[in-house]
Amino acid sequence: xxxxxxxxxxxxxxxxxxxxxxxxxxxxxxxxxxxxxxxxxxxxxxxxxxxxxxxxxxxxxxxxxxxxxxxxxxxxxxxxxxxxxxxxxxxxxxxxxxxxxxxxxxxxxxxxxxxxxxxxxxxxxxxxxxxxxxxxxxxxxxxxxxxxxxxxxxxxxxxxxxxxxxxxxxxxxxxxxxxxxxxxxxxxxxxxxxxxxxxxxxxxx
Numbered sequence: 216x217x218x219x220x221x222x223x224x225x226x227x228x229x230x231x232x233x234x235x236x237x238x239x240x241x242x243x244x245x246x247x248x249x250x251x252x253x254x255x256x257x258x259x260x261x262x263x264x265x266x267x268x269x270x271x272x273x274x275x276x277x278x279x280x281x282x283x284x285x286x287x288x289x290x291x292x293x294x295x296x297x298x299x300x301x302x303x304x305x306x307x308x309x310x311x312x313x314x315x316x317x318x319x320x321x322x323x324x325x326x327x328x329x330x331x332x333x334x335x336x337x338x339x340x341x342x343x344x345x346x347x348x349x350x351x352x353x354x355x356x357x358x359x360x361x362x363x364x365x366x367x368x369x370x371x372x373x374x375x376x377x378x379x380x381x382x383x384x385x386x387x388x389x390x391x392x393x394x395x396x397x398x399x400x401x402x403x404x405x406x407x408x409x410x411x412x413x414x415x416x417x418x419x420x
Contacts (some may be wrong), residue, residue: 232272232407263420269413276405277307278324284347289418300411305397308382311338312346314356318385318392322371335362350394358390380404 260268274285292302307313312328315336321327328346330336336343337357338350350356358368372387379385382402385392400411 263417266413266417266420269410270417272407273303273307273409273411273414276324276409277310277313278328278346280347286418289414293415293419299415301399303411303414304400304403304409306349308398308403309350309394310346311336311343311348311350311356314350314383314392314394317380317383318356319372319374319377319379319387320358320368320385320390320392322367322374326367326371330358330362330368335359335365352394352396354394356392356394363390377404377406 270285274280274282280288288306289303292306293299295302308317312324312331315321315330316324316327320336321330331346331348332344334342334344335358337359338348339355340357342359358365362368368390379392380398380402382394382396382398383392384395400409403409
């Protein structure tokens with residue numbers, strides 16, 4: 216399991232955006248970057264800088280994804296037929312940890328990743344501990360019986376800050392969810408504006 220090397224909320228402050236739409240994000244109080252130079256005026260950003268920022272934002276949103284993993288997802292997105300930027304979003308949203316998060320079994324992508332890696336989640340009846348496991352349309356995910364009463368899980372299902380999107384069918388009374396379809400960019404409820412087309416441009420330079 217890859218290790219997150221910095222505080223998740225430093226990503227928020229570095230980008231100047233509330234990346235996960237959470238009420239306790241420090242960006243809600245301070246919109247400038249972290250550190251002693253955080254309040255300096257920013258110069259004009261180059262095309263490369265804009266593309267890099269778009270990549271950092273999308274990669275950061277999905278939690279602990281390493282650069283190696285993210286590049287691998289990009290390579291698969293470009294290999295498939297169709298729009299590479301739409302394919303990229305579809306692949307990221309097909310990850311097991313992403314669907315656990317979308318089903319509101321976890322409060323954050325980081326918590327969803329931990330829930331999977333600690334063995335609390337089953338896919339089609341079998342325990343899966345790999346957060347990057349790619350789901351297929353129609354796959355069912357379920358929490359283990361002993362995990363359904365975890366306080367963090369129950370609290371997550373009751374969060375009012377986000378809803379379960381249409382491409383995930385969740386039953387919180389049974390702690391079961393189904394991956395109904397692969398979404399496109401317009402279907403994904405990102406709290407901030409994502410630009411996967413710039414990510415594709417960044418890697419194809």
